[in-house]
Amino acid sequence: MTAANTPHQEHHVHELQVIDPATEELVATVPAATPDDVDAAVTRAARAGRTWAALAPGDRARLLRRFAETVDGQLEELARLEVREAGHPIGNARWEAGNVRDLLDYAAGGVERLTGEQIPVAGGLNVTFREPLGVVAVIAPWNFPMPIAAWGTAPALAAGNAVLLKPAESTPLTALRLAELALDAGLPEGLFQVLPGEGPVAGKALVDHPGTAKVVFTGSTAVGKQVMAACADRVKRVTLELGGKSPNIVFADADVERAAAAAPGSFLDNTGQDCCARSRILVQREVYDRFMELLEPAVLAFRTGDPSDPDTAMGPLISAAQRDRVRSYVGEDAPAAIRGGIPDGKGFWYPATVLEGAAGGGRAAVEEIFGPVAVVLPFEDEADAVRLANATDYGLSGSVWTRDVARALRVSRAVAAGNLSVNSHSSVRYSTPFGGYKQSGLGRELGPGALAAFTETKNVFISTDDA
Numbered sequence: 001m002t003a004a005n006t007p008h009q010e011h012h013v014h015e016l017q018v019i020d021p022a023t024e025e026l027v028a029t030v031p032a033a034t035p036d037d038v039d040a041a042v043t044r045a046a047r048a049g050r051t052w053a054a055l056a057p058g059d060r061a062r063l064l065r066r067f068a069e070t071v072d073g074q075l076e077e078l079a080r081l082e083v084r085e086a087g088h089p090i091g092n093a094r095w096e097a098g099n100v101r102d103l104l105d106y107a108a109g110g111v112e113r114l115t116g117e118q119i120p121v122a123g124g125l126n127v128t129f130r131e132p133l134g135v136v137a138v139i140a141p142w143n144f145p146m147p148i149a150a151w152g153t154a155p156a157l158a159a160g161n162a163v164l165l166k167p168a169e170s171t172p173l174t175a176l177r178l179a180e181l182a183l184d185a186g187l188p189e190g191l192f193q194v195l196p197g198e199g200p201v202a203g204k205a206l207v208d209h210p211g212t213a214k215v216v217f218t219g220s221t222a223v224g225k226q227v228m229a230a231c232a233d234r235v236k237r238v239t240l241e242l243g244g245k246s247p248n249i250v251f252a253d254a255d256v257e258r259a260a261a262a263a264p265g266s267f268l269d270n271t272g273q274d275c276c277a278r279s280r281i282l283v284q285r286e287v288y289d290r291f292m293e294l295l296e297p298a299v300l301a302f303r304t305g306d307p308s309d310p311d312t313a314m315g316p317l318i319s320a321a322q323r324d325r326v327r328s329y330v331g332e333d334a335p336a337a338i339r340g341g342i343p344d345g346k347g348f349w350y351p352a353t354v355l356e357g358a359a360g361g362g363r364a365a366v367e368e369i370f371g372p373v374a375v376v377l378p379f380e381d382e383a384d385a386v387r388l389a390n391a392t393d394y395g396l397s398g399s400v401w402t403r404d405v406a407r408a409l410r411v412s413r414a415v416a417a418g419n420l421s422v423n424s425h426s427s428v429r430y431s432t433p434f435g436g437y438k439q440s441g442l443g444r445e446l447g448p449g450a451l452a453a454f455t456e457t458k459n460v461f462i463s464t465d466d467a
């Protein structure tokens, strides 16, 4: 059992155990940061951040590009580390490491374009400056350790800040390696530090520390609310990327074959441990039976097994505790309509599962399961689809399958979520904004505004009066 899953955390641990979820073997032990470690790291980061912010923008951009190249040179090593600590299939893990490189490149391109404005006023010149915040704390979850760490880190560094990254208890290894690669690339000592540790200890210390200017938190809605409350005390800047229960809406006028073929990946990728998982499949009644007939072979063909095998599509869950949690949703209020297979032996495996007929009311249909489980519900018409899609406290993503362009736009506008896709399940690109409505989050990451989110805008008026 990893420290993340220890039910009672009265005793602080001195080290974190990293367990391979596919084999249950101990991969590594890593010292856990204490509040004193956090305090010392904030002091170092503040010093390094001042030097960094004073560099010529072109020099900062060059160093970030070099960091991207250094990551690119170690993609395979980083990917293999992610397979070990998180059980991600190697193909996914390679993409994730490549995403870190791309995020650094994209952010580097923004450094010299982070311009202010000149605004017309009477009696002088008015200009705005985008000033770095100082030390930014990035708190990451275990489901996508590398990309989510980089979503916050790359634009924060590009905007002239220092970054302290706290990875999740169970997945500190790729984050620690990235910090080494940053030094190899020539980033100043102390500018980007990784502090593995327990959430309520190291994470809380980062949130509470007067020296951190902003917290970028990605994780559960429950902890996100605590982080937001703690930030309120100092009016600390905060971005929250929280849970989801995203709908996949299939209209009768859609290409139902394509919709059914694409559905498994939308809730089974990363074993469903994806904040954007389309775990509520809403299907118009006329095509419901046809969709289910097509969905079954597609789900059963989603290959589950050894994550280091390039043909594997789905690996294990992160931990035994996560498996217990997922299990608690199945069979309780909905019978399983489709159930895939899992390998024998050790590992935190859970089969691909499709539930039917919870009639919108059961726990499985409204709560985030964070496992390879989807609930399918029928709907009558467009208004019914929108009503069902919005019947949740979450609002992160969603998909709309239809051949009618006007309907695609109407429904995309009517669903209260931050990231919609039409005839596709794509949610996240480094070049487009990402974030949640309602209790799925606060603020946006990625996209053209990513760097600005790590700055304060300062307005300066210079009088041209000669009196």
Ligand code: NAD
Pocket: 139, 140, 141, 142, 143, 144, 148, 166, 167, 168, 169, 197, 198, 199, 200, 201, 202, 203, 204, 207, 218, 219, 220, 221, 223, 224, 226, 227, 240, 241, 242, 243, 244, 274, 275, 368, 370, 396, 436, 440, 441
């Ligand atoms: P979690 O909330 O348990 O932990 C997230 C991080 O917060 C970890 O690093 C943890 O150590 C830390 N933490 C825990 N308690 C803390 C505290 N009191 N103060 C400060 N930090 C603390 O979440 P998890 O189980 O690691 O991740 C899964 C959740 O993340 C899911 O709900 C998922 O939907 C969400 N998620 C959201 C997005 C998004 O972009 N919206 C992306 C990925 C995951």
